[in-house]
Amino acid sequence: MSRLLLLEAMGNTGPYLLRAAEELGLRVTVVTHEDVYAKCYAPALKELIGDDVLFTDFADTETSRRQLVAYARDNDVSGIVCGWEFLSPLVADLAAELGLPGNDPRRALGCRNKRVMAELFAEHAVPSPRTLLARTYESAVAQIAERGQEYPLVVKPAEQSASWGVSVVREPQELAAAFALAQSWPVETPHHIPLDTTVIIQEYVGGVEFSVEAVVCGGLITMLPVTEKFTTQDAYRVEIGHTVPAVLSAESLTQIRRTSERALEALGVLNGVAHIELKITPDGSAKIIEVGARLPGDHVVRLMHVAHGLDEARAYVEAVTGRQPEITPTYERAAAIRFFTSYRAGTFQGLRGLGTSPHVMSVDTDAPGTRVGGVRDKGNDARVGHVILSGADTAEVNAAAAVVMAHVRVEVG
Numbered sequence: 001m002s003r004l005l006l007l008e009a010m011g012n013t014g015p016y017l018l019r020a021a022e023e024l025g026l027r028v029t030v031v032t033h034e035d036v037y038a039k040c041y042a043p044a045l046k047e048l049i050g051d052d053v054l055f056t057d058f059a060d061t062e063t064s065r066r067q068l069v070a071y072a073r074d075n076d077v078s079g080i081v082c083g084w085e086f087l088s089p090l091v092a093d094l095a096a097e098l099g100l101p102g103n104d105p106r107r108a109l110g111c112r113n114k115r116v117m118a119e120l121f122a123e124h125a126v127p128s129p130r131t132l133l134a135r136t137y138e139s140a141v142a143q144i145a146e147r148g149q150e151y152p153l154v155v156k157p158a159e160q161s162a163s164w165g166v167s168v169v170r171e172p173q174e175l176a177a178a179f180a181l182a183q184s185w186p187v188e189t190p191h192h193i194p195l196d197t198t199v200i201i202q203e204y205v206g207g208v209e210f211s212v213e214a215v216v217c218g219g220l221i222t223m224l225p226v227t228e229k230f231t232t233q234d235a236y237r238v239e240i241g242h243t244v245p246a247v248l249s250a251e252s253l254t255q256i257r258r259t260s261e262r263a264l265e266a267l268g269v270l271n272g273v274a275h276i277e278l279k280i281t282p283d284g285s286a287k288i289i290e291v292g293a294r295l296p297g298d299h300v301v302r303l304m305h306v307a308h309g310l311d312e313a314r315a316y317v318e319a320v321t322g323r324q325p326e327i328t329p330t331y332e333r334a335a336a337i338r339f340f341t342s343y344r345a346g347t348f349q350g351l352r353g354l355g356t357s358p359h360v361m362s363v364d365t366d367a368p369g370t371r372v373g374g375v376r377d378k379g380n381d382a383r384v385g386h387v388i389l390s391g392a393d394t395a396e397v398n399a400a401a402a403v404v405m406a407h408v409r410v411e412v413g
């Protein structure tokens, strides 16, 4: 039986990938760090994985790469998937070295590092925010003045995720604090992978935000239905919910698909999946915010399945193991997720005021007593749980979500 390597299973998509591989008759070896396995893997996840776990030190990329190539050669590995965005360049390197379907290893860093992404977008004229790159606050101030870049600006780290360190800066006095926040994490959590501390300073793109998924096989891109994305509108932008599918005009849908395809071509995404975040601006055009060579987080994989019968995790495994991905929607319904977010740090005490609805499929919350970060420091991770809903269409599921969430209070002591 041939084998799939899953680089890190502790993220939101790990269980979806494990189940998809099992359905396809593939054995899976999960690759992670020993300490991460001990601290971050829930008992249920360990049980789902079984014994096939390989420990490595992702922070020592070169040693890890050599170890994984040797393992893959000895163990009939027929494909590699990424369960943690920070590892997507390593996944591309390994696939190239082993002659397996993957992305262009020379450009794969562009799917994780926003500096490289901005450079590739500029080179390939992909519609995206005007971007300045600075390593020091003084350089940021000088470049903003030199280019006549107007406020508001978005300031964010080159290599983080989940909105960590992202802020919208409305005036020059706020820049220093935003810059320092963007440089707060020189290493990734939890593997301690060293990160590029360049700060990205972007034009603020107005309009409405969406995300969209793509399945790519041999360079052929198939776009999946678009996801409506709900974010906070204040200085710290965090995602508070998603609905699949977004209701869009034919024109916006075309803009989203065409612009996303150009982004994937620029980044050398050739085999696998991609998660694209973008905005439809007030003039109706699309601008790409970011692209990840990975599945979507936040249970969007489940939403896609509930709304359309699509299994993106399975399509991902198929695309990287030389199979033809199955990506035809089988029905047209709708699904939504809403998060219970704590705006300040503290100890989670309980959730109050959650409404009821026949559209609710599941509710998940942390145990009272869990420490929770606020949105400023923890971005999207400032959550204590979520609710998933289904409905006949987008309007119905959004209305149900609004009722359920209307009086929710996250109590933090």
Ligand SMILES: Nc1ncnc2c1ncn2[C@@H]1O[C@H](COP(=O)(O)OP(=O)(O)O)[C@@H](O)[C@H]1O
Pocket: 129, 154, 156, 160, 161, 162, 163, 164, 166, 202, 203, 204, 205, 206, 209, 231, 237, 238, 277, 289, 290
């Ligand atoms: N240039 C921009 N203009 C407007 N909003 C932005 C811009 N860049 C980021 N954002 C907002 O901040 C959120 C997080 O930024 P993003 O670049 O996606 O970083 P992360 O990798 O942390 O998700 C986005 O989903 C979007 O709402």
Ligand SMILES: [Mg+2]
Pocket: 162, 163, 277, 290
């Ligand atoms: Mg993002």
